[in-house]
Amino acid sequence: MSDAIPVNRIKGVGEKTAALFGRINVFTVEDLIGHYPRDYETYDAPVSIREVSAGSVQAIYGQITAIPNVKKVRNLSILNAVLTDDNGDSIQLTFFNMPFLKKVLKPGGFYLFRGLVQQRGTHKIMEQPRMFTWEEYQKKSGRLLPRYALTKGLTNQMVQKSVAQALEYYPPEKEYLPQSVLQKIPMLSHREAVNSLHFPENREELLAARNRIVFEEFFSFLLVLRKNKDLAAKTENHFPMYETADTVRFLEQLPFPLTKAQKKVWGELREDMGSPYAMNRLIQGDVGSGKTILAVLALLMCAANGYQGAMMAPTEVLAVQHFETISGYVEKYGIAFRPVLLTGSMTAKEKREAYAKIASGEANLIIGTHALIQEKVEYSSLALVVTDEQHRFGVRQRETLAAKGKEPHVLVMSATPIPRTLGLLMYGDLDISILDELPPGRKPVKTRCITGKKRADLYGFLDREIDSGRQVYIVCPAIEDAGGSGLNAVKSYYEDIAKAYLPDRRVGLMHGKLKPKEKAEVMDDFKSGRLDALVSTTVIEVGVDVPNATVMVIENAERYGLSALHQLRGRVGRGAAESWCFLVSDNASESVQKRLKFLCSTSDGFAVAQYDLETRGPGDFFGSRQHGLPTLQIADLMNDTRTLHAAQSEAVALLAEDPLLERPEHALLARQVEQMFDKAGTMN
Numbered sequence: 001m002s003d004a005i006p007v008n009r010i011k012g013v014g015e016k017t018a019a020l021f022g023r024i025n026v027f028t029v030e031d032l033i034g035h036y037p038r039d040y041e042t043y044d045a046p047v048s049i050r051e052v053s054a055g056s057v058q059a060i061y062g063q064i065t066a067i068p069n070v071k072k073v074r075n076l077s078i079l080n081a082v083l084t085d086d087n088g089d090s091i092q093l094t095f096f097n098m099p100f101l102k103k104v105l106k107p108g109g110f111y112l113f114r115g116l117v118q119q120r121g122t123h124k125i126m127e128q129p130r131m132f133t134w135e136e137y138q139k140k141s142g143r144l145l146p147r148y149a150l151t152k153g154l155t156n157q158m159v160q161k162s163v164a165q166a167l168e169y170y171p172p173e174k175e176y177l178p179q180s181v182l183q184k185i186p187m188l189s190h191r192e193a194v195n196s197l198h199f200p201e202n203r204e205e206l207l208a209a210r211n212r213i214v215f216e217e218f219f220s221f222l223l224v225l226r227k228n229k230d231l232a233a234k235t236e237n238h239f240p241m242y243e244t245a246d247t248v249r250f251l252e253q254l255p256f257p258l259t260k261a262q263k264k265v266w267g268e269l270r271e272d273m274g275s276p277y278a279m280n281r282l283i284q285g286d287v288g289s290g291k292t293i294l295a296v297l298a299l300l301m302c303a304a305n306g307y308q309g310a311m312m313a314p315t316e317v318l319a320v321q322h323f324e325t326i327s328g329y330v331e332k333y334g335i336a337f338r339p340v341l342l343t344g345s346m347t348a349k350e351k352r353e354a355y356a357k358i359a360s361g362e363a364n365l366i367i368g369t370h371a372l373i374q375e376k377v378e379y380s381s382l383a384l385v386v387t388d389e390q391h392r393f394g395v396r397q398r399e400t401l402a403a404k405g406k407e408p409h410v411l412v413m414s415a416t417p418i419p420r421t422l423g424l425l426m427y428g429d430l431d432i433s434i435l436d437e438l439p440p441g442r443k444p445v446k447t448r449c450i451t452g453k454k455r456a457d458l459y460g461f462l463d464r465e466i467d468s469g470r471q472v473y474i475v476c477p478a479i480e481d482a483g484g485s486g487l488n489a490v491k492s493y494y495e496d497i498a499k500a501y502l503p504d505r506r507v508g509l510m511h512g513k514l515k516p517k518e519k520a521e522v523m524d525d526f527k528s529g530r531l532d533a534l535v536s537t538t539v540i541e542v543g544v545d546v547p548n549a550t551v552m553v554i555e556n557a558e559r560y561g562l563s564a565l566h567q568l569r570g571r572v573g574r575g576a577a578e579s580w581c582f583l584v585s586d587n588a589s590e591s592v593q594k595r596l597k598f599l600c601s602t603s604d605g606f607a608v609a610q611y612d613l614e615t616r617g618p619g620d621f622f623g624s625r626q627h628g629l630p631t632l633q634i635a636d637l638m639n640d641t642r643t644l645h646a647a648q649s650e651a652v653a654l655l656a657e658d659p660l661l662e663r664p665e666h667a668l669l670a671r672q673v674e675q676m677f678d679k680a681g682t683m684n
């Protein structure tokens with residue numbers, strides 16, 4: 001950015017204004033030109049005074065009929081005038097600190113005023129209106145005038161003027177979209193689009209300008225992501241792995257055959273790990289689609305080839321579960337894992353022992369939480385890293401884990417069904433495998449909304465399920481009793497409701513504040529059938545797998561987003577038996593009921609996520625997990641999906657032609673992508 005022109009080079013922008021611009025992160029002319037309007041103001045035709053409505057900005061035209069008089073109130077000078085139109089209706093105009101207007105406004109003269117209409121008792125007034133001649137106003141009317149994000153001291157007019165100057169003397173780069181794209185998709189040039197975005201002549205022009213800028217935002221964004229990917233794809237495969245008898249034998253011994261979708265993905269993983277380049281792949285599959293076994297197979301192939309693999313999970317409960325599942329396989333099938341568990345809650349001594357095994361290579365499979373990426377952990381031959389429930393981690397954490405090895409294979413798994421468009425952006429740097437098939441015999445979980453009044457019936461149902469050998473989950477929101485908040489705090493719920501309704505049953509309690517050892521014990525009791533019911537907070541939301549559990553009750557269901565509810569529901573329906581999910585809520589508001597009913601109507605995770613996104617916005621998907629991704633200024637993921645798809649196919653086509661953007665005609669584009677990449681890299 002050595003050629004950046006500071007904003008104070010613009011005529012009329014002195015030190016003071018430049019400092020104000022600095023407060024809204026505008027330092028250079030380029031920044032200023034990229035400071036797109038927030039919205040636009042229109043100058044509509046004047047209305048008759050009879051029609052003015054309080055609270056809106058309107059224009060009126062008429063004759064000054066009362067001689068203005070100036071009043072002094074403390075150090076404020078107030079000027080009141082009366083304007084009367086053709087119909088004979090009048091309105092009072094009030095001006096503050098503009099005593100000179102007394103000389104300007106001639107009684108009997110015609111004027112046009114535009115300002116905010118306000119109600120004062122029984123009549124309306126217009127405060128501090130701007131004055132125009134009829135001709136001046138005609139020129140503005142029908143135009144869209146930009147309104148910018150401001151800061152105290154910086155007026156909209158100052159920004160408008162500065163932008164106009166900047167566009168005239170320092171117009172933006174001519175064109176950085178490749179000609180090939182512009183020929184295929186007719187669009188304004190970059191320069192035209194920027195001009196029109198700031199000062200559109202009319203709505204059509206604004207729309208065309210917006211389309212063009214949205215396209216280029218997506219386009220550069222995707223190239224930035226592809227750039228990541230290409231860097232990764234260029235990574236040599238330092239750990240070529242080939243299938244040994246181990247995975248084949250293991251698969252033969254497993255009590256179930258892989259589904260067709262699992263087989264396909266397993267083929268993709270094997271191919272990746274034996275290819276000239278390191279694997280960089282996302283497995284996306286709805287809850288219960290059987291992702292774990294694929295990670296286990298990849299890790300087994302890694303171990304059988306003499307390397308180390310690591311698997312990171314977002315919660316301790318899940319890490320422990322994976323560790324136990326895999327230890328179980330080792331015992332039962334004699335496979336070549338020497339697994340070790342590493343979590344934050346282990347004692348210092350336990351950790352030291354684990355570190356030693358990891359550093360010496362004695363352990364060839366390391367399973368744990370964020371503890372895996374702590375500085376102290378040194379791996380001996382890390383060749384494959386797996387992150388489970390990737391949507392719970394940031395991009396950076398995934399990278400930190402990978403950086404523990406020397407460019408290892410990377411496999412990430414996510415159950416959150418991200419709508420395709422969002423997936424493109426979030427995981428654009430990864431190859432994607434989709435598990436679009438559930439293991440055979442799964443029936444959709446029957447989902448019902450009920451109110452608290454039905455609780456006794458509900459518990460009757462739970463009791464009968466337990467009678468037939470099944471287990472049930474009951475999820476409640478909070479830990480501490482929130483004193484009359486109407487929430488079912490998990491502890492008192494456990495004592496006063498669950499145990500009271502199920503007096504003869506073995507009911508367990510699980511929440512985040514339990515000591516890790518206790519958590520593990522409770523989970524273990526539930527898994528092995530020593531508990532009939534588990535009252536829990538959402539710590540069991542992700543990944544927990546107890547196929548014998550058939551009922552999920554979610555109290556205060558209105559508190560959760562649909563995607564979270566869908567995840568919770570995914571804890572049941574993991575075996576062949578009929579399963580149920582009850583959403584308990586006394587919240588009768590229409591939007592809540594609509595949301596919950598929607599979940600009752602579908603078991604398709606993608607539909608759920610789409611609905612969530614539409615009604616609650618993309619914040620849940622992006623939010624704080626957006627780290628490391630470039631920002632989009634005006635492009636809107638929800639409403640600009642068509643443009644996103646167009647940009648995507650063009651980006652792919654371009655990279656097929658010129659993967660490193662080395663051709664001279666792509667120089668401007670390459671620079672643009674470079675800058676965006678740098679900016680994204682420094683965010684966090």
Ligand code: ADP
Nearest residue numbers: 256257258259287288289290291292293439545
């Ligand atoms: P998720 O994709 O949600 O992580 P899991 O890997 O936990 O799902 O698998 C869910 C359940 O399905 C587990 O009990 C697992 O053993 C079982 N499972 C996985 N694959 C198959 C299959 N091909 N046939 C039958 N059951 C399977």
Ligand code: MG
Nearest residue numbers: 291292388543
């Ligand atoms: Mg899982």
